[in-house]
Amino acid sequence: MSRVAARWRRSMVKYGLDPALATGRERLDLRSIAQRRERMGELMAVAAPRLDQLYQLVCPTGCSVLLTDAEGIVLDQRVSDADSATFEKWGLWSGHDWSEASEGTNGIGTCLVEGRQVAIHRDEHFFSRNTGMTCMDAPIWGPDGRVIAALDVSNARLDHNERWNALLTAQVAQTARMIEAAYFRASFPQARIIISEGETPEQALLIAVDRNDLLIGANRAARRTYGLEPEGAIRPRPASDLLGREDEATGFEQAERSTVLGALARANGNVSAAARALGVGRATLYRRMSRLGIGENPGKLSQL
Known part of the structure; x- marks a missing residue:
């Protein structure tokens, strides 16, 4: 038919x-x-x-x-x-x-x-x-x-x-x-949005992560790709469970690394200013930098 x-x-x-x-x-x-x-x-x-x-x-x-x-x-x-x-x-x-x-x-x-x-x-x-x-x-x-x-x-x-x-x-x-x-x-005004491009623009993956690094939202493409709840609220879980390790970097982790490096660049290497721009604490940003393999002082970062 x-x-x-x-x-x-x-x-x-x-x-x-x-x-x-x-x-x-x-x-x-x-x-x-x-x-x-x-x-x-x-x-x-x-x-x-x-x-x-x-x-x-x-x-x-x-x-x-x-x-x-x-x-x-x-x-x-x-x-x-x-x-x-x-x-x-x-x-x-x-x-x-x-x-x-x-x-x-x-x-x-x-x-x-x-x-x-x-x-x-x-x-x-x-x-x-x-x-x-x-x-x-x-x-x-x-x-x-x-x-x-x-x-x-x-x-x-x-x-x-x-x-x-x-x-x-x-x-x-x-x-x-x-x-x-x-x-x-x-829909997630206080969250950090991480974007990973799929094979086509229609498959772009979006997740929302709160200031505690918990996954609180995901669009349909991300839900399907990462086996999350197909509909309804997302069960909060550590974002690291989804993002994986740097030596097995996912598209999300690569996007997060780009986001952090971009914030540091816009802040002229000032970690505190970059943390404020990302809506996280300085200690949290340092932990993310460590997990993402971003050096302690890339580009002579300021700790002020």
């Missing part, structure tokens, strides 16, 4: 939808929209500048940019004034429900159900009223390892070929990962 056929079957069997009997589009009232936006306020705040950047790239091509919650409700949007009436008519507008249960196979709903990046082109949509659109979507994963939102770019351009849509799809995925990383940092 093809992927499109499997998705259509899910729309019919799981959700009981009939492609020939599309009901009216579902849209929440203003109060319900406001409540959802309030619950997602922190994510929306960190996502806003990234949505703006994405919109500046895709606006000239007649695309809209949407951010939804995990249930497929549109919470934020970017669309040109000239195209606003058209996109609102299509339901690509704040408060509309684009879950698979409501619209069958579509970019937003299918992305959320499958938990991965999708592109739904025109007649791949379940309902005929949506077949004029091409929708490119990527899930946004929260610090708890669960999908919390979807990022969507949609258009109805007939002159967009597969290569152009592939470029847009890649840009959507990159922006979604940027939002994830920004939200991860915002």
Whole structure:
């Protein structure tokens, strides 16, 4: 069975939808929209500048940019004034429900159900009223390892070929990962964030470590790579248990070494100033330097 056929079957069997009997589009009232936006306020705040950047790239091509919650409700949007009436008519507008249960196979709903990046082109949509659109979507994963939102770019351009849509799809995925990383940092404001690049940008590993060197958070990629809890809160554990020894340095440990050396360089070798910048005590920083193989006096470090 093809992927499109499997998705259509899910729309019919799981959700009981009939492609020939599309009901009216579902849209929440203003109060319900406001409540959802309030619950997602922190994510929306960190996502806003990234949505703006994405919109500046895709606006000239007649695309809209949407951010939804995990249930497929549109919470934020970017669309040109000239195209606003058209996109609102299509339901690509704040408060509309684009879950698979409501619209069958579509970019937003299918992305959320499958938990991965999708592109739904025109007649791949379940309902005929949506077949004029091409929708490119990527899930946004929260610090708890669960999908919390979807990022969507949609258009109805007939002159967009597969290569152009592939470029847009890649840009959507990159922006979604940027939002994830920004939200991860915002979720652990007092922690030190260690980043290790995976084989692709989508696989970047992020962990949060507190001032006692305890691991307190990890993004989805890190959870999967290091066998941590797949969802929910991370059980605090010594970061050294994850980072390993210098003679078997992991990507995390290499990233931590770079972070420490960078802080020392910015502080002109002043260990106390570097420790303050990293949010740790001087003694803690010396212990980390020792564990990471950073000499007692690299570059004539000051101990003041």
